[in-house]
Amino acid sequence: MLSIYFASSGAAEHAESGILGFSPQAFVIQIVTFVLVFVLLKKFAFDKIVSMLNNRHKVIDDGVRLGRKLEQEKEKLDQEAARITREARHEADRIIDNGNKEAREILREAEKATKRKTETMLADAEVRIHEDVQAAKRKLEKDIVGLVSEATEAIVGEKVDPKKDAEIIEKIIRKRTK
DSSP states (O other): HHHHHHHHHHHHHHHHHHGGGHHHHHHHHHHHHHHHHHHHHHIIIIHHHHHHHHHHHHHHHHHHHHHHHHHHHHHHHHHHHHHHHHHHHHHHHHHHHHHHHHHHHHHHHHHHHHHHHHHHHHHHHHHHHHHHHHHHHHHHHHHHHHHHHHHHHHHHSSOOOOHHHHHHHHHHHHHHOO
């Protein structure tokens, strides 16, 4: 009997645990526990985790968008800097060209002014030389008249009046200068 009791209690346990040790009561308890843990996790943890993940995803997307925008702005700034540099070079070249042209003009004007001044100085010198020559000629004529007058007095032996003396000298000088 004892063996029947053990055999029947083993069969009862076997019937309660089902095939391969499956117990519907334990399964229901595990499902209830799982649902209870899931609800608690959903209420206290999953919403916060999902919210934090969504925020992080949003921050990452914003960072990527901002990076692209900054890259586009950098390209625009690089192009603008290149354009400004080209314009500055052109402006500098134009200023240098204008400076060179102005320098050449100033040199030309200085040369012209120097030439005019030199010509004026030469003309003035020629006038002075001509005046000096004329003054020297007049002085020479007076000296010659004096010498001729003295020579005439020495030859003739008497003093000729100054009017007659001047006429004779004039006549002789005219013959010599022609």
